[in-house]
Structures are given as C-alpha cells and as structure tokens.
Amino acid sequence: MLSVEGLNTYYGDSHILRGVDVQLPAATSVGLLGRNGMGKTTLIRSLMGYVRPASGRVQAEGRDVTGWTPEKMARLGIGYVPEGRGIFPNLSVRENLVMSARPGPDGQRAWTFERVMSTFPRLAERLSHGGQQLSGGEQQMLSIGRALMTNPRLLILDEATEGLAPLVVAEIWRVIGEIRATGISTLIVDRDWRKVLGHTDQAVVMEKGLIVLKGQSSALLAEPAQVSELLGV
Numbered sequence: 001m002l003s004v005e006g007l008n009t010y011y012g013d014s015h016i017l018r019g020v021d022v023q024l025p026a027a028t029s030v031g032l033l034g035r036n037g038m039g040k041t042t043l044i045r046s047l048m049g050y051v052r053p054a055s056g057r058v059q060a061e062g063r064d065v066t067g068w069t070p071e072k073m074a075r076l077g078i079g080y081v082p083e084g085r086g087i088f089p090n091l092s093v094r095e096n097l098v099m100s101a102r103p104g105p106d107g108q109r110a111w112t113f114e115r116v117m118s119t120f121p122r123l124a125e126r127l128s129h130g131g132q133q134l135s136g137g138e139q140q141m142l143s144i145g146r147a148l149m150t151n152p153r154l155l156i157l158d159e160a161t162e163g164l165a166p167l168v169v170a171e172i173w174r175v176i177g178e179i180r181a182t183g184i185s186t187l188i189v190d191r192d193w194r195k196v197l198g199h200t201d202q203a204v205v206m207e208k209g210l211i212v213l214k215g216q217s218s219a220l221l222a223e224p225a226q227v228s229e230l231l232g233v
C-alpha cells in the first residue's frame, strides 16, 4: 500500500537517507532493523511527512504522495506510534482515545473504543487517569490504542517496547501479533531483532542510510548470521 523510491533526506548538511527503496505491501508486516543512528526513524519521519526528503518518491496505492503533511498521510490510513510515545499528557485516557476516533479510509470502524478497551484491559481500569499519571507501559499502550482508534491500514511502530519491563514488553508483542492477525499492515522498528523477525513477513536492514539487506523474515531468522553481523550482535 505504501512504497518509497530513491529517498534522500538531509538534516542540514548531513546526508542521512541515501537513496532508500522500501515496499510496504497491503496486509503485510515489515520489520525495519539497523543499529542506532542508521536512519530508521528518519525514514519513518520522511515517509510520514514530518521531514521533507530532498529527492525520491513516496507512493500510496499508486498515488504520488511525496511531500504530503502528516495529517494527510494519517487520513490515508497510516497510524504512527512514534518513539517516545505520542499522547496528550494533560488529557485523560478516555479523552486521548476518543479524540483520535475516526473511520478508516474505506469508512470501516473495526476499532471502536470498546475493542481498544478489551485489547488493553489495563487502560480500561484507568480511563479517568491523566496521560502523565500512567506508567511507561500504559503510556505506550495508550499510544497504540490512539493509533488503532484511527482505523489504520498501516500501523508504524517505532521502538514500541523501549525501556519497558519484560512483562509489559510481552504484552505489547502480544498486541502486535493480534493487530497483525487482523490484516493491518505493520512497519516495526525494535531492538529485539528476533522478535521483529518473528512478528513480520518481510524485513529490511539499514546501514548508514541505505537498505543493505532485504528478505523474508522466516528465512532471515533461520539463517541469522547476516542479520546479526549487520546489527553487531
């Protein structure tokens, strides 16, 4: 549903993305791997419209959407859970969720408030808490819940488990598996590369602003030497 071609992005004089090509097909989960600072978040920010690429194309279902704003990209059905969580700290859990609610691009409302509640029972118990009163894990769940309330076709998760306790991390991976099973495409960035490969159909590895390896996740997991060398693990 989304593809990028020949993407070049700079921060000032620093050339960060150096001609990145990636395909995110419908109903497919893609893992985005790479060591720190290799450009994963910059790629996401470039395709979401937070950073304007110097050259290259972003296409959504065959339409050129290069340079579209994040709001317009979201209306195409792209849910984004940013690194460091995107919630409103002064609003309650309920307000955070309700204000994001909207039908998907095809008019469907598969993700309702009730469904998000049953997916995240911990949030259901804290509906009137303010965003800033939540634990890190609960904030992350709220951030994912907010993205689901937009009924996305593609959900982008950047370091969704970072800094969380093991039990909460397991809970987040369970939810990622559940989301994938509903047929929503996902783009997943996470330090735990084995988990990423276990929860995706395809994966790409970035090094210094370039995609240096692509493959089926199951094949990369079965022969992990290439991936582990690129990740330095």
Ligand SMILES: Nc1ncnc2c1ncn2[C@@H]1O[C@H](COP(=O)(O)OP(=O)(O)OP(=O)(O)O)[C@@H](O)[C@H]1O
Residues within 6 Å of the ligand: 011, 014, 016, 034, 035, 036, 037, 038, 039, 040, 041, 042, 043
């Ligand atoms: N706003 C910015 N201004 C200038 N340089 C930046 C900015 N954001 C990131 N960079 C630099 O761009 C490069 C790529 O960063 P990016 O965050 O995309 O990497 P990443 O692969 O997501 O790594 P991490 O896992 O550390 O977030 C790094 O060298 C980083 O220091």
